[in-house]
């Protein structure tokens with residue numbers, strides 16, 4: 163079985179960004195792509211970067227292997243500022259950093275085996291050792307039977323598996339993923355996410371990814387940072403940020419996960435009103451309908467449910483219709499707070 167990165171240093175700081183800034187000088191004006199970014203990424207975690215288009219995600223990701231040279235601040239990897247690296251040090255650092263891309267970036271005239279073996283060849287590793295390591299990688303990504311196939315003969319998911327194998331063949335301890343599943347259908351996305359989760363755990367690999375797919379963050383990441391106009395506006399464990407987003411940009415990005423909003427209000431009939439029970443991750447148990455009904459003390463009908471589990475936490479919203487007189491509203495709201503993390507009355511009495 164493949165295993166590298168033997169020292170179990172999970173949890174230690176792997177990457178520290180200190181006052182990182184990136185400007186692109188232009189004829190008309192200078193673009194400030196990153197401004198004073200300060201964050202830490204721990205060894206062995208899966209760290210997501212999200213934000214609207216142009217927020218600075220790629221600039222940040224590419225700063226981690228100096229594909230972008232920072233304009234200010236430091237990128238410390240295992241405590242060393244990579245800005246100061248000479249060519250040889252940078253080459254060594256890049257060998258410890260794999261990268262995968264949205265469009266796979268495979269060489270179409272080379273076979274799967276040759277694509278995977280290319281970094282080994284460039285690193286001067288001999289044929290026998292190359293063959294052995296390529297076999298190991300093919301086994302890791304489940305493509306043993308595709309060694310002699312050409313990229314054009316593969317599905318999108320298989321191409322990305324080759325991309326992952328090529329990225330890992332030099333046994334890096336950091337994998338950068340640039341929209342790795344954005345070109346894939348839902349089924350291939352799921353299998354690539356499962357593979358990334360597996361290699362993250364088995365190989366103690368730190369994974370940093372950018373994506374516009376919030377499902378990917380929800381399924382894969384431990385922590386997430388939200389960028390807006392080159393600045394960090396929010397960061398934390400995924401369940402915290404997704405359960406209780408505090409910035410408008412985050413709320414907008416998360417709407418893709420929870421479509422529906424004001425327009426899905428069920429009309430309350432006369433004598434009824436609607437309550438939203440919010441679950442923001444404080445509980446480990448899914449809400450129990452009989453307990454909600456008992457706590458509210460009045461007939462309670464489920465109108466809409468949007469509940470999910472992220473990192474073992476319960477997040478989401480239940481919308482219920484309560485048949486109760488107006489004068490007990492305050493009491494019902496108080497009772498509802500015993501069975502939800504927060505409560506909101508969303509429609510006036512009909």
Ligand SMILES: Nc1ncnc2c1ncn2[C@@H]1O[C@H](COP(=O)(O)OP(=O)(O)OP(=O)(O)O)[C@@H](O)[C@H]1O
Nearest residue numbers: 186193194195213214215216217218219220221222
């Ligand atoms: N090489 C460059 N020259 C000039 N401006 C650039 C360059 N690369 C990026 N920018 C600008 O820097 C800002 C941040 O770009 P970046 O690609 O990092 O954002 P992003 O969040 O990855 O966007 P997207 O999601 O659209 O890929 C944008 O305004 C972009 O136009």
